Amino acid sequence: MVQIIYSHYNDDREFVHRRLTTDRFEKASDIIDQYPYQHEADMFEELGSGGGLEFLLGDLKGQHAHYHFIPVEADKGILDLSIVAKKGVFNLLGRKALIRHFYLVTPDTARTQIQELFEHSVEFLYEKHRPFKS
Numbered sequence: 001m002v003q004i005i006y007s008h009y010n011d012d013r014e015f016v017h018r019r020l021t022t023d024r025f026e027k028a029s030d031i032i033d034q035y036p037y038q039h040e041a042d043m044f045e046e047l048g049s050g051g052g053l054e055f056l057l058g059d060l061k062g063q064h065a066h067y068h069f070i071p072v073e074a075d076k077g078i079l080d081l082s083i084v085a086k087k088g089v090f091n092l093l094g095r096k097a098l099i100r101h102f103y104l105v106t107p108d109t110a111r112t113q114i115q116e117l118f119e120h121s122v123e124f125l126y127e128k129h130r131p132f133k134s
Contacts, residue, residue: 007051085126
């Protein structure tokens, strides 16, 4: 199951925050398609703050993979991925974690990356994205 958390300004300039859990990529894809990118970029320019979309496989307190997509233009956003495959002792020794920045991507590129959460395990995603593979 993937938790989807997204927030944006509505037409009344009210900040709306939504959260749902699904195992269907189609639901995540619909949310990506329907997100008000242009309106959110305009509100960010005006107010200096804005919303975004988060997709979480697992639990932030334990093993997880987490995509964060922040719209910055009508057709582009910043995409980041953080993975914790193993917490480690004192959150340090033996820890298996990474952060990957995709920088400026289109919603379609973000959708392709986010689809991984619905198809693979956290451990698989860690191995796929980790740098310096032997």
